[in-house]
């Protein structure tokens with residue numbers, strides 16, 4: 001299924017003993033149960049069942065191990081969430097203590113719990129000044145559901161019921177509930193939910209320079225892409241538009257890093273038409289771009305921010321919405337009961353995990369490190385991959401990075417010859433990455449990483465060396481298959 005041969009790259013963290021792990025887990029038995037009963041997310045379950053899922057059994061720092069004892073460098077931080085790295089005993093301890101003290105209570109009955117109140121205050125402290133309130137959910141998708149309900153409620157309370165259109169972007173990812181998928185712009189998801197997409201959500205193009213910037217500078221293209229928002233507002237009618245939502249850097253869409261001119265122009269347009277700005281910070285939040293929130297990196301001032309993933313580094317599910325004063329003042333002062341909430345809103349155990357996670361990020365100065373030290377180092381090293389014969393562009397923003405695989409390089413990114421998408425070269429490359437112990441994700445033929453924020457300089461060196469080694473293996477494979 002995959003190669004277990006040891007890779008030739010210098011190992012920073014010593015490997016655990018493969019035989020110890022193999023003794024502990026019966027891989028075949030777990031795979032059989034999995035194949036028989038478990039429907040996986042975003043997966044062809046039948047195809048997976050025929051090969052068997054890889055069983056992940058352990059994590060430490062930036063590495064994970066499977067049940068055969070194979071070590072993998074987790075370039076994706078789990079799923080963009082493992083900001084403080086695996087194996088943090090202090091988070092496990094905080095969760096254990098809270099579970100014994102109060103494992104659960106709701107916040108519906110005019111009640112609260114200590115970790116939820118403390119976490120709300122902590123989030124206000126670390127977020128930009130316009131944020132003084134938090135709404136808790138169990139996930140990012142539920143956070144975005146909450147955004148839809150909040151912005152429509154906001155405009156209704158102000159007497160503008162018809163102001164309920166939300167503008168989003170193609171290839172955006174905002175989660176997988178019906179609301180999340182409707183806000184999102186993933187064609188693969190929309191194609192599978194015919195007739196159930198939420199009405200009055202419309203989409204504009206994404207600010208992806210490689211895709212749309214031919215013949216323009218990135219700065220010119222950034223202004224053009226932001227201009228699509230204004231065009232859409234005028235097309236819909238400004239009096240009908242409630243909000244614009246976007247990820248500061250699109251994550252699942254392929255680490256789409258907008259040109260520097262894009263977000264300031266989006267802000268100007270939102271301000272001009274009085275439209276609420278929602279930043280979906282589920283990936284960018286909690287240090288990924290070298291600031292607590294991606295909005296700060298781009299210098300924008302959103303009215304609402306969705307968060308999840310990095311708030312607990314994925315140790316326990318938690319999400320929510322930072323509610324800016326503009327919305328909170330109306331919702332709280334005029335709104336009376338807000339008929340919305342979840343059983344697990346403000347879950348004490350999740351909030352305890354988040355408090356300890358944020359304490360670690362602060363104590364180890366991970367945000368500052370990514371901004372001033374490891375982020376710039378990753379940028380420099382990752383950019384060197386652009387000299388590889390398969391790579392047209394290799395770019396980073398903080399601790400998120402993407403490179404494009406092309407069949408033939410050209411003078412500019414727009415002169416390169418892409419592969420036929422049917423060849424699924426990205427998936428071939430991903431296979432070589434996995435086989436050699438590197439987790440790098442493929443979005444079409446764009447290969448992406450978002451490593452844990454604790455990744456050290458030495459580990460970055462190891463990771464870049466490993467990626468180059470896997471690109472070489474991909475190239476050799478493509479040549480052997482006569483695809484190059």
Ligand SMILES: *Cc1c(COP(=O)(O)O)cnc(C)c1O
Nearest residue numbers: 139140141173174175282283308
């Ligand atoms: C992952 C993600 C979500 C959805 O979060 P879930 O916890 O999976 O519901 C929403 N927005 C963005 C930007 C994400 O990356």
